[in-house]
Amino acid sequence: MDTPSMGIADPGSIEKGVIEILEEMTKEWDTEFSGRIGPDTRLMQDLTLESIDIVMLIVAIEERFGTKGLPFDTLLMEDGRYVEELKVAQIAGFLTTHLKPGGQA
Amino acid sequence: MNRTLLLGLDGATFAVLDPLMDRGLMPSLKALVRGGARSDLMSTVNPLTPLAWTSLITGRTPGHHGIFDFVRVEQTGEYPTFRLSTSSDIRCPTVWSMLTERDLVSVSMNFPVMFPPRPFNGFMIPGFVPRRHLQRAMFPPGLHARLSGVPGVELKELPVDFEEERRSVQVLEAERQEEWVRFHIRRERQWFLVMKHLMETEPWSLAAVIFDGVDKLQHTLWRHIDENCWVEAKATAHDRMIRQLCLDYFRQLDDLIAGLVAIAGPEARVIVTSDHGFGPSDEIFYVNTWLAENGFLAWRADAPIAADGFINPDGMKSAAYLFDWSKTRAYSLTPGSNGIYLREPGAGAGYQADPARVRALRQEIRAGLLQVVNPKTGEKVVRDALEREEAYPGPHNHLAADLTLRLRDHGFVSVTRSESVVKVRRDIAGAHRPNGIFVASGPGVRQGLLLPPLQIVDVSPLLMHGVGLPIPADFEGRFAGEIFDPQWLAAHPAQHTGAAAPAALSEESGMDEEGEATVMERLRSLGYIE
Numbered sequence: 001m002d003t004p005s006m007g008i009a010d011p012g013s014i015e016k017g018v019i020e021i022l023e024e025m026t027k028e029w030d031t032e033f034s035g036r037i038g039p040d041t042r043l044m045q046d047l048t049l050e051s052i053d054i055v056m057l058i059v060a061i062e063e064r065f066g067t068k069g070l071p072f073d074t075l076l077m078e079d080g081r082y083v084e085e086l087k088v089a090q091i092a093g094f095l096t097t098h099l100k101p102g103g104q105a
Numbered sequence: 106m107n108r109t110l111l112l113g114l115d116g117a118t119f120a121v122l123d124p125l126m127d128r129g130l131m132p133s134l135k136a137l138v139r140g141g142a143r144s145d146l147m148s149t150v151n152p153l154t155p156l157a158w159t160s161l162i163t164g165r166t167p168g169h170h171g172i173f174d175f176v177r178v179e180q181t182g183e184y185p186t187f188r189l190s191t192s193s194d195i196r197c198p199t200v201w202s203m204l205t206e207r208d209l210v211s212v213s214m215n216f217p218v219m220f221p222p223r224p225f226n227g228f229m230i231p232g233f234v235p236r237r238h239l240q241r242a243m244f245p246p247g248l249h250a251r252l253s254g255v256p257g258v259e260l261k262e263l264p265v266d267f268e269e270e271r272r273s274v275q276v277l278e279a280e281r282q283e284e285w286v287r288f289h290i291r292r293e294r295q296w297f298l299v300m301k302h303l304m305e306t307e308p309w310s311l312a313a314v315i316f317d318g319v320d321k322l323q324h325t326l327w328r329h330i331d332e333n334c335w336v337e338a339k340a341t342a343h344d345r346m347i348r349q350l351c352l353d354y355f356r357q358l359d360d361l362i363a364g365l366v367a368i369a370g371p372e373a374r375v376i377v378t379s380d381h382g383f384g385p386s387d388e389i390f391y392v393n394t395w396l397a398e399n400g401f402l403a404w405r406a407d408a409p410i411a412a413d414g415f416i417n418p419d420g421m422k423s424a425a426y427l428f429d430w431s432k433t434r435a436y437s438l439t440p441g442s443n444g445i446y447l448r449e450p451g452a453g454a455g456y457q458a459d460p461a462r463v464r465a466l467r468q469e470i471r472a473g474l475l476q477v478v479n480p481k482t483g484e485k486v487v488r489d490a491l492e493r494e495e496a497y498p499g500p501h502n503h504l505a506a507d508l509t510l511r512l513r514d515h516g517f518v519s520v521t522r523s524e525s526v527v528k529v530r531r532d533i534a535g536a537h538r539p540n541g542i543f544v545a546s547g548p549g550v551r552q553g554l555l556l557p558p559l560q561i562v563d564v565s566p567l568l569m570h571g572v573g574l575p576i577p578a579d580f581e582g583r584f585a586g587e588i589f590d591p592q593w594l595a596a597h598p599a600q601h602t603g604a605a606a607p608a609a610l611s612e613e614s615g616m617d618e619e620g621e622a623t624v625m626e627r628l629r630s631l632g633y634i635e
Contacts (some may be wrong), residue, residue, distance in 0.1 A: 025238070025241065025243065027239055028237075028240050029243075051268075052268070053235070054235060054239075055188075055189055056188075056189075056235065056238050057190055058188060059220070060221075062191070062193075063191075064190075068179070068188070069179050069181040070181075071181060071182035071186075072186070072188075073186045073425075075183065077423075077426075
């Protein structure tokens with residue numbers, strides 16, 4: 001189960017929320033990543049996310065933050081494919097921008 | 106105890122099952138048909154898995170439940186994108202939540218659009234979950250560990266490889282056919298073992314599973330499965346081997362049906378349904394190519410021509426990246442929706458289109474589509490193009506495509522780029538049809554009854570009645586009381602509530618935190634979760 005949705009929050013809470021989502025999502029995965037997930041953790045290289053995992057990550061973010069319709073493609077897509085690398089901080093920054101009042105959510 | 110076993114055979118059609126029953130390959134299904142009632146089951150307007158199963162388990166049509174495709178199209182950015190349809194996109198209660206209200210236990214296996222699972226009184230493995238997400242997709246937490254200890258259960262067989270599936274239901278090369286069939290034989294057995302364990306160990310009232318290999322095999326192996334397409338004299342040794350494997354799939358499916366019916370026991374109601382039917386498709390309509398040729402859409406200069414047989418872009422790539430959005434007024438993003446969306450180039454998020462202009466553009470496109478012909482046969486390709494208000498009446502139809510196409514052969518449109526608007530397929534493929542199957546048996550059900558077609562929303566009233574619950578007033582289907590012996594029905598009448606089903610989900614994010622917490626607390630008190 002994903003963590004129940006929460007309201008719009010401050011940048012620190014958003015980053016914490018993203019980290020918790022990724023910890024929950026990847027805790028049973030067989031990866032070589034042994035550190036703690038933090039802002040500089042790379043989704044593809046460290047956590048081995050593939051394109052379908054990004055799809056599921058977006059679902060989890062929508063559930064957690066209780067919002068839909070965020071323009072994730074501006075962050076995640078490049079020429080029709082998912083970007084080759086992404087850091088936790090980039091996702092948190094994107095959400096901070098778009099979840100704040102007046103953002104596009 | 107009132108119990109109902111719902112066996113979903115995704116994409117099943119009597120056109121395939123009748124010959125198999127006649128040849129003695131599916132004796133258990135035949136016994137159910139002989140001992141009960143059968144009819145065709147008419148699917149949703151667009152006969153597609155996520156819409157249709159959601160209608161079956163909510164009693165509501167798509168305009169009310171809000172699911173129109175495997176994905177939901179979002180037009181909030183510079184250009185449209187799509188996201189996976191999830192459980193929070195369903196706008197009305199499911200039978201699982203209705204049983205939870207009455208403290209009845211459900212088992213729900215492999216139903217689409219159930220991820221992430223909402224807390225409920227029962228056991229769920231949603232359908233269409235990728236391998237690495239299966240464990241957290243199960244409800245209640247701990248179900249994965251519990252099932253892992255069940256002899257014979259191999260949970261790694263249950264998930265879906267989205268990319269492989271997306272490719273395999275379009276084009277399945279000869280060298281991959283055998284493993285594709287064997288995979289589905291193994292997978293259905295796993296669903297059976299999970300169902301068997303839970304049905305034997307839990308006090309269930311409604312146990313439901315979808316065996317979806319029927320659909321997955323029929324898409325690309327239709328010519329091996331359908332008696333009317335199979336030509337023994339022209340078949341290669343490989344074709345014969347594949348056909349035998351497909352028949353093995355249906356033989357095993359029959360065994361699994363028999364096993365679950367036996368576990369349910371003679372006092373249980375058994376309902377076997379599909380979400381839609383199936384039939385042959387011999388052509389591909391490249392809808393975006395037609396839109397481009399008629400000035401409604403512009404391709405990006407680097408948009409590739411699709412390989413033969415493919416109706417989706419390569420890999421997991423979205424069709425959104427094939428178009429020049431500065432010049433595109435109408436587009437189709439996914440084959441499954443058979444839908445065309447309209448937009449105003451450069452308008453961006455929040456743009457409110459003038460309804461009169463939208464209407465005029467829809468009518469202009471519709472008129473053109475109805476004139477499209479297959480140049481080789483001269484037959485018209487598009488039977489109809491329904492505006493969203495007529496295709497999907499209801500409060501949520503603004504989420505549907507502006508136009509929903511019905512093709513001559515009921516196939517899916519291709520959203521890829523092509524040199525021509527219509528192509529004849531090299532090999533006959535299988536495509537969805539509106540008429541699926543319905544079989545019911547159990548206490549009170551008349552034997553050997555052949556009914557006129559039922560609607561897919563007519564199944565949910567029978568599920569509620571089968572578990573002894575009243576039928577909500579806002580169910581759109583009718584209670585098909587004619588399947589029962591009148592005397593038995595008089596002693597077991599259907600109860601109808603004057604009220605709508607409770608706890609409709611909010612448009613934003615499904616069940617709110619308070620509602621979810623209440624259900625969780627209730628489940629804790631019942632001992633279902635810790």
